[in-house]
Amino acid sequence: xKLQPPKGTRDFxxxxxxxxxxxxxxxxxxxxxxxxxxxxxxxxxxxxxxKVKSGDGIVSELFHFQDRGDRxxxxxxxxxxxxxxxxxxKANALPKxxxxxxxxxxxxxxxxxxxxxxxxxxxxxxxxxxxxxIADAEVIAVACDLLRELGVGxxxxxxxxxxxEVVRQVLTSLGVPDDKINDAFTLLDGKAKTPPxxxxxxxxxxxxxDEQVKRFDAMCSQAYAVGEIDKLCQAAGIDDKLxxxxxxxxxxxxxxLSDWCVYDLGIVRGLAYYTGTVFELHVTTGKERALGGGxxxxxxxxxxxxxxxxxxxxxxxxxxxxxxxxDEGLLPEHIGPRPDAYVISVxxxxxxxxxxxxxxLRFAGLHxxxxxxxxxxxxxxxxxxxxxxxxxxxxxxxxxxxxxxxVKDLASGRQESVALDKLxxxxxx
Amino acid sequence: xKLQPPKGTRDFxxxxxxxxxxxxxxxxxxxxxxxxxxxxxxxxxxxxxxKVKSGDGIVSELFHFQDRGDRxxxxxxxxxxxxxxxxxxKANALPKxxxxxxxxxxxxxxxxxxxxxxxxxxxxxxxxxxxxxIADAEVIAVACDLLRELGVGxxxxxxxxxxxEVVRQVLTSLGVPDDKINDAFTLLDGKAKTPPxxxxxxxxxxxxxDEQVKRFDAMCSQAYAVGEIDKLCQAAGIDDKLxxxxxxxxxxxxxxLSDWCVYDLGIVRGLAYYTGTVFELHVTTGKERALGGGxxxxxxxxxxxxxxxxxxxxxxxxxxxxxxxxDEGLLPEHIGPRPDAYVISVxxxxxxxxxxxxxxLRFAGLHxxxxxxxxxxxxxxxxxxxxxxxxxxxxxxxxxxxxxxxVKDLASGRQESVALDKLxxxxxx
Numbered sequence: 001x002k003l004q005p006p007k008g009t010r011d012f013x014x015x016x017x018x019x020x021x022x023x024x025x026x027x028x029x030x031x032x033x034x035x036x037x038x039x040x041x042x043x044x045x046x047x048x049x050x051k052v053k054s055g056d057g058i059v060s061e062l063f064h065f066q067d068r069g070d071r072x073x074x075x076x077x078x079x080x081x082x083x084x085x086x087x088x089x090k091a092n093a094l095p096k097x098x099x100x101x102x103x104x105x106x107x108x109x110x111x112x113x114x115x116x117x118x119x120x121x122x123x124x125x126x127x128x129x130x131x132x133x134i135a136d137a138e139v140i141a142v143a144c145d146l147l148r149e150l151g152v153g154x155x156x157x158x159x160x161x162x163x164x165e166v167v168r169q170v171l172t173s174l175g176v177p178d179d180k181i182n183d184a185f186t187l188l189d190g191k192a193k194t195p196p197x198x199x200x201x202x203x204x205x206x207x208x209x210d211e212q213v214k215r216f217d218a219m220c221s222q223a224y225a226v227g228e229i230d231k232l233c234q235a236a237g238i239d240d241k242l243x244x245x246x247x248x249x250x251x252x253x254x255x256x257l258s259d260w261c262v263y264d265l266g267i268v269r270g271l272a273y274y275t276g277t278v279f280e281l282h283v284t285t286g287k288e289r290a291l292g293g294g295x296x297x298x299x300x301x302x303x304x305x306x307x308x309x310x311x312x313x314x315x316x317x318x319x320x321x322x323x324x325x326x327d328e329g330l331l332p333e334h335i336g337p338r339p340d341a342y343v344i345s346v347x348x349x350x351x352x353x354x355x356x357x358x359x360x361l362r363f364a365g366l367h368x369x370x371x372x373x374x375x376x377x378x379x380x381x382x383x384x385x386x387x388x389x390x391x392x393x394x395x396x397x398x399x400x401x402x403x404x405x406x407v408k409d410l411a412s413g414r415q416e417s418v419a420l421d422k423l424x425x426x427x428x429x
Numbered sequence: 430x431k432l433q434p435p436k437g438t439r440d441f442x443x444x445x446x447x448x449x450x451x452x453x454x455x456x457x458x459x460x461x462x463x464x465x466x467x468x469x470x471x472x473x474x475x476x477x478x479x480k481v482k483s484g485d486g487i488v489s490e491l492f493h494f495q496d497r498g499d500r501x502x503x504x505x506x507x508x509x510x511x512x513x514x515x516x517x518x519k520a521n522a523l524p525k526x527x528x529x530x531x532x533x534x535x536x537x538x539x540x541x542x543x544x545x546x547x548x549x550x551x552x553x554x555x556x557x558x559x560x561x562x563i564a565d566a567e568v569i570a571v572a573c574d575l576l577r578e579l580g581v582g583x584x585x586x587x588x589x590x591x592x593x594e595v596v597r598q599v600l601t602s603l604g605v606p607d608d609k610i611n612d613a614f615t616l617l618d619g620k621a622k623t624p625p626x627x628x629x630x631x632x633x634x635x636x637x638x639d640e641q642v643k644r645f646d647a648m649c650s651q652a653y654a655v656g657e658i659d660k661l662c663q664a665a666g667i668d669d670k671l672x673x674x675x676x677x678x679x680x681x682x683x684x685x686l687s688d689w690c691v692y693d694l695g696i697v698r699g700l701a702y703y704t705g706t707v708f709e710l711h712v713t714t715g716k717e718r719a720l721g722g723g724x725x726x727x728x729x730x731x732x733x734x735x736x737x738x739x740x741x742x743x744x745x746x747x748x749x750x751x752x753x754x755x756d757e758g759l760l761p762e763h764i765g766p767r768p769d770a771y772v773i774s775v776x777x778x779x780x781x782x783x784x785x786x787x788x789x790l791r792f793a794g795l796h797x798x799x800x801x802x803x804x805x806x807x808x809x810x811x812x813x814x815x816x817x818x819x820x821x822x823x824x825x826x827x828x829x830x831x832x833x834x835x836v837k838d839l840a841s842g843r844q845e846s847v848a849l850d851k852l853x854x855x856x857x858x
Binding site: 007012040065109255304356 | 439449475500504
């Protein structure tokens, strides 16, 4: 009998689940206050749906299977194709802008390693139907506010931004022909994982000689703050068609995100469907994988059979984020719900009343736990009450026969007698 | 391009997702206050894990696939095998009793129909390590409290209870040999869906003649209330080994569940692994499928390689429950989060301030939405604010230039001027 979960997946015992819930609650709370509505879709989709966006190459990265009608299906490796399908299906009926979030579990058939599992959760934020820079800024703002909510400041994590059009212009100015631009994006995206000599060779094939690669490297090794667009352009040797980037720069500043964001032309994102801004969230020490990333994808809804619709969004997984919070000591020591009452009995009459008292409290909406131990040692039972962080201990003692109990405030240590029929009101008050 | 979700699965647009969230929140809230800890496991498990509990026959009901190492995997059709695996793996280290809940999505390769989908959510409640009737009663109590929480009373839904040992004694007394008892349970479980003549024939093969079937039918068509154990036993013609049922009867009464529960020997549950109480939640009109069901399964943890450990639990799906709430008009008209503020601008200065004002409110923890419309018609914009049920409208008007805004309480209609740097405090207060 195998008692382990499948390779690359996780069992969530109560302690681990409490942490996961803590993260999901934060994702949800922050999404809602930024005006995003929650959505979700099926755990599996038609295999074709994933091929539309990512080509046939995606199949080997998926857990796929046939249903009884021999239809090809796959467990979702990302939410974006589902989102694009859902938006395309009701594009005209949906109020604009569409602002959606979700927190799906996703599966990828990859080799498990630090920061990467076969099943993980991913927070998705998407805003569609708004072409202006306000959408880029709102989407980035919700990511930053989530980090802040979890105790992560801009000193620890930065949003590194680039813009497809700017990089395209730079590559063109360096001599990459138009039909090689997408290949160049892919090469750049894998730069960190490619040995320099292999990179140089591949770059040459795209029209980038040693000198050009050096110039591009120099550009990418320099970060520019919000408000430094002119310096960035000067360094990049470009000067036209930057209204979009300039407008985004202003929106980031208007939304109060200057501390969180830097421009970094080295951020490419391999996915060819991005059309404008692209960004990733990186720990400033640079040790971990990106916490998340996204960008503008103005052509995707059309690709899925919908109307032309501008869109921008991002995804943030739970694995790298949880590693970061653990390493930085940012998870609260005690996570999880606190009982209102821990009910114990130290008399025969109390034993008989225990189930009824506990059940009445629960049906009155109070979180009540009880001792299942066969002991009358009140000190020991009170320790159990404290261990589960209950606010009050309810002690069914000698007063039980006269319809009352001792209620002990476990923070102050104060103890009082309360009639059983007033217990719920007293504990709520 | 297929714009529909796969057969038997659902897209959750914001309205549908808000209902789903409403249900999940209730499941979680009630579970927690009854002292259950949340857990979860992988979306897929080894195919063998499901065969252990249900035999090879289960395979055709699963969505199964191979990973790259040719390991057989299946999307979870139920949570119990995962739970049994998790408990067995850490049986000695877990504090007793183990009280767990979870709300997983599950998949079954069956024909979609009313009340039955290929993907659905299921609330699971399990209590392990406690052999006494208090566990049966606690588990049933949490189911009843959930219904109550959603506005469903014991007049609309009843917990129909039976006990494997009682039914076994009845079958034995009617002449079913020991080695046919499990077959008889399976036959009884399918009685409602079996034509009477087919049922009679199959019953005969198990040693039940027409007269015996009639007697059994008579027994099953009679429900007995909590406290009527003696009448039940008399009717069933049994009189020994009923301490367990008698203790459960008392516990149900102690927990205040007498109104919710009736004994009904017709409740069998096909799953052979139940060992004691079995129960199902049925709408009293009898029109719908069961809302959920469960029972005691004292041998299962051993079957999964763990120590002997008593256990009782149940599952409740979202599909039948949602149908019931809809049919009974029990879903609140407005579900979903209410914005604290809806921010609109009717001046040029206001337009420039809008992003900063909204972003500041959100980073201060307030749920703020804004208008994206290019209009200055305040009446129209206030309608939008009301439509999304915002508590306040914040109007960036002529005062914007002097660092203030009009704040309108949308319930009372009262309007006042508030300095922008005091806005978050004012809206929170």
